[in-house]
Amino acid sequence: MALVAAILLVLVLLGFYLSWRATRLDRLHHRVETARAALDAALLRRAAAVLGLAAADGLDPAVARSLADAANSARRAGEGERELAESELSRTLRGSLDGAEPPDTLAPHLDEVAVAARGVHLARVFHNDAVADTRRARRSRLIRLLRLAGTAGLPEYFEMDDRPPRR
Numbered sequence: 498m499a500l501v502a503a504i505l506l507v508l509v510l511l512g513f514y515l516s517w518r519a520t521r522l523d524r525l526h527h528r529v530e531t532a533r534a535a536l537d538a539a540l541l542r543r544a545a546a547v548l549g550l551a552a553a554d555g556l557d558p559a560v561a562r563s564l565a566d567a568a569n570s571a572r573r574a575g576e577g578e579r580e581l582a583e584s585e586l587s588r589t590l591r592g593s594l595d596g597a598e599p600p601d602t603l604a605p606h607l608d609e610v611a612v613a614a615r616g617v618h619l620a621r622v623f624h625n626d627a628v629a630d631t632r633r634a635r636r637s638r639l640i641r642l643l644r645l646a647g648t649a650g651l652p653e654y655f656e657m658d659d660r661p662p663r664r
Contacts (some may be wrong), residue, residue, distance in 0.1 A: 518637075519645045525631040529652045532624040536655060539620035540583055543613035544568040547590065549607040560593045583617075584658035594662040597604070614661035621655055627651045 550556065551565040567582075567589040574582035590610065599607060631652050640646060 505655075512656045515639075515645070516589055517639065522631075522634055522640065522645055523628070525634055525650070526646075526649050529624070529631050532620070532627040533655075536617075536620040536624045539613070539616040540579075541572065543610070544572045544586065544616050546606070546609045546613040547586065550603065550610055553603055553606045554601045555600040563589055564593055567577045580655060585590065587658045587660060591660065591662045611661055614659070618659045618661070621657065625654050625656075628654050 545568075547564050547568040551561040551568065553561075556564075567586040571579075571582040571586040594607070634640065635646050635651065
């Protein structure tokens with residue numbers, strides 16, 4: 498009788514442990530989704546700030562056009578092209594604003610772009626950290642053997658050039 502009780506106790510504890518692992522993995526996947534939504538929002542805020550800068554008075558028309566084109570390309574990019582388009586927007590921003598002394602009328606727009614660029618960097622770091630934690634948890638033999646990840650896809654890192662322009 499004691500042997501049956503011990504086996505049942507071990508099975509119950511194993512069940513609790515597996516349930517905890519599955520729940521933890523689900524929370525990690527949810528964290529990745531939330532971080533990705535925050536990253537998407539930050540990228541859209543940066544594109545809107547760049548479009549606001551491009552529409553502002555005092556900016557060279559050729560620079561304004563290139564900034565607007567890069568921002569619109571980044572906003573319209575598909576899932577597979579998004580990283581490249583966002584990197585191109587970062588490079589265009591740096592190429593357009595680094596080294597030139599902008600007029601004082603552009604200061605509020607430049608501040609908004611700088612804040613949005615910092616937000617993109619932070620959101621990307623949080624997203625990639627969440628992806629790394631989830632991938633690390635999914636590498637466990639137990640998770641793979643029992644297929645505790647279910648049908649959830651393996652999350653991907655978001656790699657882009659997010660260095661802001663110097664001011």
